[in-house]
Amino acid sequence: MRFPTAEGEQRYDAVVGVAARTVVGLDFDGTLAPIVDDPARAHIHPDAAAALVDLASEVAAIAVITGRPARQALDLGGLEEVGDALQAAGKELFVFGQYGNERWSSGRRRILGARPPRGLATFERDLPRTLRQAGADEAFVEDKGLAVAVHTRRLPDPEAAFERLLPPMRELAHRHGLVLEPGRAVIEARSAGSHKGLVVDRLAAVLDAQGFVFAGDDLGDVEAFEAVEELGKQGIAPLRVCSASDEQSALVELSDVVVRGPEGVIELLGRLASDARARR
Known part of the structure; x- marks a missing residue:
């Protein structure tokens, strides 16, 4: 885990200070799950579920925002079980599939989706x-x-x-x-008109967030990073986390924190939970 700039470290501290009102958004592939040759064989990091459950006790909500169909993310990530644990703790897990065109939450348990685009x-x-x-x-x-x-x-x-x-x-x-x-x-x-940045905006508004963390690894996460930066201009504590790899470095220059792949993301989530707990 490294902070490319001093501002990145300051932003991390600000998010820790408002952790109880912070939403944590996470990409799936390359962020929670290692990249594999066969997309159908992707699975989240073995320590991810425990890290998400632990973090949920310190933040307002957790959302997985992915280009995958929501059902795939739920099944490959074991996210329905994670949702059960969060629901039992009085917190909610959101899953947004296909760049926000599909929505699921641990409170409603039903995937709501759009129709296939014309063309x-x-x-x-x-x-x-x-x-x-x-x-x-x-x-x-x-x-x-x-x-x-x-x-x-x-x-x-x-x-x-x-x-x-x-x-x-x-x-x-x-x-x-x-x-x-x-x-x-x-x-x-x-289809045009839907991207991860819109999901970030929607969650921040609906949950009245005071902080927003988003972790991603690829070009499909750029709009989410841009949305988090805009939230910072509105007084919401922003934190952009890059899950870096040798294949893709486009997000590094946009990031407040850089970690190494899903393992680094899990370590960061653990540190965030621990620091928020210590600050209470």
């Missing part, structure tokens, strides 16, 4: 041709229901395939009225 079906129909033309027809295509993701991680040269695919996929998405979300060896096409 997604025709995008998916035209996608194989785009993959063939880019020499990436063996890329793994993941149908998320409300989005389509193309993973290059399993290909012989993932980075080269990613770079070849990005321009034609961007053009294809634009043609079908979709937006493109590049990530770590993955390119996702989804």
